[in-house]
Amino acid sequence: MGMLDHRESVPRPVVAVSEEYPxxxxxxxxxxxRSQFLYATSGVMAVTTPNGSWVAPPERAIWIPSETPHSVRMVGDVRTQSVLLHPDVTARVGRDCEVVGVSPLLRELLVAASAVPEQYDEQGRDGMVMKLLVAEVASAPVVRLAVPFPRHPKLAERCHSFLxxxxxSTTxxxxxxxxxxxxxxxxRLFRRETGMSFAEWRQQACIAAALxxxxxxxxxxxxxxDLGYESPNNFTTMFKRVVGVSPSRYMMSSKAGAGDREAVLPGAPTKRLR
Structure with missing residues (x-):
């Protein structure tokens, strides 16, 4: 992570980071x-913090607020195009990670940012690219693909074990x-600690394991x-309702090139980052 440490010290509000992982x-x-907008042009990422777990399928990114302790697990060969943003230039408010949708414009801006010099001209063309990138990150729709962890010690232990x-089928x-x-x-305790009903949380945990x-x-x-569904049809119905596409089409999107994914993974955004 030394490269990231170096780039966090660059005297510019936005810094692009491009990496490849096996x-x-x-x-x-x-x-x-800085806050991080972590996007994979290929592969799937799973981010875990003390407060929960987030999985980013194709055409999704993970928003990680500044100073958030997190680990990342790669599924498949992963190539990331992410940006580190100074807190003063971000419109995101809050302390939690989010899974967000990536529009075609935002995807192209992330790719373009990777070619921008570290100490770019803030008043020139590169500076305009970065400003537009910040605006697109701020308006990226949030997708409900998260498994929040409670702070209640015994309940948290049970949730981690379940994940x-x-x-x-657990009740x-x-x-x-x-x-x-x-x-x-x-x-009452479960909803207060996680912000979800038990059924909603259980469903999100199954999605996080399946993706x-x-x-x-x-x-x-x-x-x-393996997830305890009575039949593949029951699993497919749940998956399509939550993710927006069937498991088979999701598998297609995981294998597709970045330019093909938008057509096969529409997603289900719920709100926008503000």
Whole structure:
């Protein structure tokens, strides 16, 4: 991460970072003084922080606020085109990571930024590219592909364990019994700690586990059964509702070139970064 440390000190508000990583590569937990907009032109990335886990499929990026401790796991060979932004120039407010959609314009701006010199002319053409890039990052739609972790110690331990091996059929009653709580108290605690209902969180955990496996080309039936779905059809229905495309079309998008992905992975944005 020495290169990133060097680029964080460049006297410009936006700095582009282009990297290549082999399959299964892991970047240990670290943090940046600047916020990071992390985008992969190929492969899939999984980012984990103390507060949750985020997976970026094709045409998605991960917004990482400044000073957020995070680790990154690569699925497949990954090529990133990301930017580090000084907090003073970002319009993003909040402390949490986000998965966001990447429009064709934003994708091209990220590629163009990788060719911009570190100490570019802020008043010239390169400076205009970076200003437009900042504006596009600010308006990128947020996609609900996140698994927030609670701060409650016992509940957090249970959530981390579940994320390691999600089972879609697990119930509120099972979790409440394991934590020696009644159903109503557990439900209230879970929503207060994660901002989601138990069913929503369980579904997001299954999606987070499925996306990297689909990107690797594993059979859909095997993934569905491993996750505890009664049939591949049940899994496909859930996946399409949440991600916006079927698992098979998602696998196609993972293999497609960057120029082809927009047509096969429309996604389901929920809000915009402000």
């Amino acid at each position: 399959s299964a590569y892991r970047i240990a937990e670290h943090r940046h003084r 390691d091996r999600p089972v879609a 509120i009653g099972q979790w409440a019994d394991q934590l020696a709580m009644n159903r109503r108290s557990f439900t 990297p496996r689909l990107a690797e080309g594993q059979p859909i039936t095997m993934i569905a059964l």
